[in-house]
Amino acid sequence: MKGRVVLVLIFAVQVICAFFFVSDILSSVLGLRSTPISWEMRELMEIGASIGLILGLLFGALALRKSFRERRVAEEKLRRASTAFLDLMQERFSEWGLTPAEKDVALFAIKGMTTAEIAGLRNTSEGTVKAQTNAIYRKAGVSGRPQLLSLFIEDLMQDALPGVKPEENEAAA
Numbered sequence: 001m002k003g004r005v006v007l008v009l010i011f012a013v014q015v016i017c018a019f020f021f022v023s024d025i026l027s028s029v030l031g032l033r034s035t036p037i038s039w040e041m042r043e044l045m046e047i048g049a050s051i052g053l054i055l056g057l058l059f060g061a062l063a064l065r066k067s068f069r070e071r072r073v074a075e076e077k078l079r080r081a082s083t084a085f086l087d088l089m090q091e092r093f094s095e096w097g098l099t100p101a102e103k104d105v106a107l108f109a110i111k112g113m114t115t116a117e118i119a120g121l122r123n124t125s126e127g128t129v130k131a132q133t134n135a136i137y138r139k140a141g142v143s144g145r146p147q148l149l150s151l152f153i154e155d156l157m158q159d160a161l162p163g164v165k166p167e168e169n170e171a172a173a
Contacts, residue, residue, distance in 0.1 A: 021046075
């Protein structure tokens with residue numbers, strides 16, 4: 001929220017300063033100014049507006065840099081989470097004693113692919129894929145894809161129970 005306020009203020013300062021320059025030029029060109037301003041005052045106003053634009057540019061660059069840094073951090077966290085999920089899947093697949101073919105089918109099923117899509121990717125029949133998914137469900141102790149996926153979600157969320165210390169998370173599992 002604080003970052004948005006800063007960005008809005010930067011934008012507002014730049015709009016005001018740009019409005020000053022455009023209105024000053026238009027009033028001179030169109031002859032709209034009724035009372036002349038002393039050249040000292042005009043120079044001070046232009047210096048102030050220029051400083052405002054420069055500060056807006058600098059703060060905008062800093063905000064952009066911070067935004068890029070936050071994006072890199074978020075991408076790194078996503079990469080770590082993805083790696084953790086993949087490691088967890090491989091661990092469970094080994095615990096369940098899945099064959100290499102069943103591991104492939106389980107991975108595709110978790111990704112949400114249909115039986116026909118999995119069969120097409122693996123160059124096998126749909127019947128073979130159905131038999132493999134049934135073997136996977138049996139070995140995992142679940143009745144279908146949603147329960148299979150929920151096993152992994154529960155494992156990942158186990159360490160993130162709100163208000164519970166990590167030692168208590170293990171006891172809750």
